[in-house]
Amino acid sequence: MDDNDCLAARFEAHRPHLRAVAYRILGSVSEAEDAVQEAWLRLSRSDTSGVENPGGWFTTIVARVALNMLQSRRARREEPLDVHVPDPVVTIAEGTDPEHQALLADSVSLALLVVLDTLTPSERLAFVLHDMFALPFAEIAAIVGRSPSAARQLASRARRRVQAATVPDPDIARQREVVDAFLTASRNGDFDALLAVLDPHVMLRADVGEGPTGASRTASGAAAVAEQALAFAWRAQFAHPVLVNGAAGVLVADQGQPLAVMGFAIAQGKIVEVDILADPARLRRLALPGLGR
CATH class of the missing domain: 3.10.450.50 (Nuclear Transport Factor 2; Chain: A,)
Incomplete structure (x- = not known):
């Protein structure tokens, strides 16, 4: 197996996690798929020889692509949409297939995605990466182009908005x-x-x-x-x-x-x-x- 095949195999192993990250940042299943695919195209043209943590590297690239997509989406909207419901992930009540289960890890409710839609792109990314995926603020700072303390503040502002939202019954x-x-x-x-x-x-x-x-x-x-x-x-x-x-x-x-x-x-x-x-x-x-x- 050559280096590119090895990279592809590693990327495929991380794909469910990467789709979950992109879905939370973008609130769209189709856009999440596009973000992951764009990330792979970038990665496949990169020098991977010095990468010690492929999973973290993959997540960083996907997050950067998703942030760019989120910012472009905001810029295209001259006026905010009156009503926008994020893409739901729909499964039968009797079970959940593995790909959808990865998307739904940590119970990302539709109501939560609606709240995330009210955040700025940088706030949303900082909250998702830190609070949902435990990425350190130093790594988040590099993605959003801020200092670690500023990245922490972004996540904190987002967290206050999220905590003010309804907490659904778990049963x-x-x-x-x-x-x-x-x-x-x-x-x-x-x-x-x-x-x-x-x-x-x-x-x-x-x-x-x-x-x-x-x-x-x-x-x-x-x-x-x-x-x-x-x-x-x-x-x-x-x-x-x-x-x-x-x-x-x-x-x-x-x-x-x-x-x-x-x-x-x-x-x-x-x-x-x-x-x-x-x-x-x-x-x-x-x-x-x-x-x-």
Whole structure:
């Protein structure tokens, strides 16, 4: 085996970890794949003779590529999106395949990714690399072009935002009971039953993209979210239980055609966040279970 084959073998062994790093930084499965591939192209043209820690080196290169992508994405948006739901990782409730399991290590919830989307690119990278992957601040500083103390401050600011967010209940079975109650109430048109499972300050985000399917929207408060649920109750009959980023969620699909993915954040037995991705173009790019994809 020559040096390039050896490097390729090592890189492939680290690929699940590298995809997990890129997914947390970018919040997009397809962009994470692109970042890892771009990192490999750079690495394959590099001199590896002095590298003592290939895994750390791979992570650093992927992080730099992902940071550049995140900064470019921000620059392309002349105006911030009204509603953006990160790419969900959807798996069947009975199990998780190894690649998705790597993406979901440490339970990166959809609600957490929504919070990460509010951070600056440098804050997000510093938080992800340090708090999720234990990378030293000296290494993070080299990636973001700051001093180690400045990198520490970036992560600290991000951590405060994350800690202020909802901490979901960890019991998947209990989550599923609440989601099922929400779907049943929606199907039955039972407004009071919907209010019973919704937190008074619940937030709903629906990202439908820019197509002809309608406008993206947000709703806050139990009454407003219950009204939205009743308006789209017809979708509840096509709802299939899945895990969305490791939490109880719903895949809405009719005859193999995905219509929406719904992620829920549940705390103290109440739904506190509902994140809906119904953008047809983005749904087509996702690896969704049970659709013959």
